[in-house]
Amino acid sequence: MPNYICCENGILLKEQDSFNIEQILECGQCFRFYKNEEMSYRIIARGRELFIKQSENGVFFYPCDINDFENIWVDYFDLNTDYNEIKNAVSTDEIMKKAVEYGEGIRLLNQEPYEALISFIISQNNNIPRIKGIIERMSEKYGTKYGGGYLFPTLEQLKGVSTEEIFELRVGFRARYIRDCLDKLILGEVDLYNTDCSTEELCRELMQIKGVGQKVADCVMLFSMRRREVFPTDVWVKRVMSELYFGGEDTDIKSIHSLAAQKWGKYAGYAQQYLFYYAREEKIGINK
DNA sequence: GCCCAGGGAATCG
DNA sequence: CGATTCCATGGG
Numbered sequence: 001m002p003n004y005i006c007c008e009n010g011i012l013l014k015e016q017d018s019f020n021i022e023q024i025l026e027c028g029q030c031f032r033f034y035k036n037e038e039m040s041y042r043i044i045a046r047g048r049e050l051f052i053k054q055s056e057n058g059v060f061f062y063p064c065d066i067n068d069f070e071n072i073w074v075d076y077f078d079l080n081t082d083y084n085e086i087k088n089a090v091s092t093d094e095i096m097k098k099a100v101e102y103g104e105g106i107r108l109l110n111q112e113p114y115e116a117l118i119s120f121i122i123s124q125n126n127n128i129p130r131i132k133g134i135i136e137r138m139s140e141k142y143g144t145k146y147g148g149g150y151l152f153p154t155l156e157q158l159k160g161v162s163t164e165e166i167f168e169l170r171v172g173f174r175a176r177y178i179r180d181c182l183d184k185l186i187l188g189e190v191d192l193y194n195t196d197c198s199t200e201e202l203c204r205e206l207m208q209i210k211g212v213g214q215k216v217a218d219c220v221m222l223f224s225m226r227r228r229e230v231f232p233t234d235v236w237v238k239r240v241m242s243e244l245y246f247g248g249e250d251t252d253i254k255s256i257h258s259l260a261a262q263k264w265g266k267y268a269g270y271a272q273q274y275l276f277y278y279a280r281e282e283k284i285g286i287n288k
Numbered sequence: 289g290c291c292c293a294g295g296g297a298a299t300c301g
Numbered sequence: 302c303g304a305t306t307c308c309a310t311g312g313g
Contacts, residue, residue, distance in 0.1 A: 124295040129293095177296085216294090
């Protein structure tokens with residue numbers, strides 16, 4: 001269990017290594033976060049609104065009691081995972097050593113599968129600011145008001161919403177994908193909470209949904225289902241891998257997955273996130 | 289106006 | 302089969 005102390009309206013996490021709230025939230029794995037000031041954020045997740053303020057004293061979570069901290073946020077922020085072990089395991093070459101050093105405070109969140117699934121369907125062929133905007137509009141229109149914002153709408157709240165109404169959120173061609181996703185969840189054709197199966201089987205199940213291909217399925221499995229061996233390969237990861245591991249040659253996804261599995265095995269998902277953050281912040285593989 | 293975004297489905301050859 | 306084309310929208 002992490003080292004924390006209980007304060008009046010929150011929890012102060014002390015001496016936590018590998019925790020940088022800015023890197024954790026800005027590294028592209030989640031969308032419902034709001035920056036207040038430097039190292040001070042608000043998030044909406046797991047049916048809560050939470051403020052996080054990081055300083056030299058530690059990381060302060062509020063409003064938050066011991067129950068919520070231990071039952072929700074320790075899991076959400078992956079606090080029982082030893083990141084030193086992961087960093088050592090993935091640092092198999094100078095490139096990854098640099099990427100790990102660059103994003104040393106990154107943690108993989110454990111998000112809610114249903115929200116992650118809808119969010120990453122929206123993410124396809126889209127950019128992060130716009131993805132955030134769409135999810136925000138969807139929450140404001142269909143979700144429950146909570147604190148200073150709105151919770152992500154439940155399946156129950158979205159079940160009767162038509163494709164046309166989804167389209168009005170300006171999701172474009174993804175409207176019918178979202179509707180197909182809702183239908184398959186309602187019918188139980190896809191069950192996000194009975195996942196006692198291999199990653200391959202789980203991936204196949206997710207990919208039954210229209211608009212869910214390998215990349216979206218991998219993001220959902222990595223960010224919300226603890227499948228840390230998958231290696232979501234989007235344009236950024238493709239670029240950085242081609243640039244740094246394949247001599248600048250345009251490389252197909254299969255070859256990238258194969259190399260990732262070979263180099264990083266069950267920690268490939270963490271390696272991917274260090275590389276994604278490094279590539280996007282430093283714009284690796286762009287113009288030159 | 290063009291290009292691109294945490295891609296994937298539909299269509300073509 | 303693999304390769305191309307199309308899909309909505311908004312920021313640069």
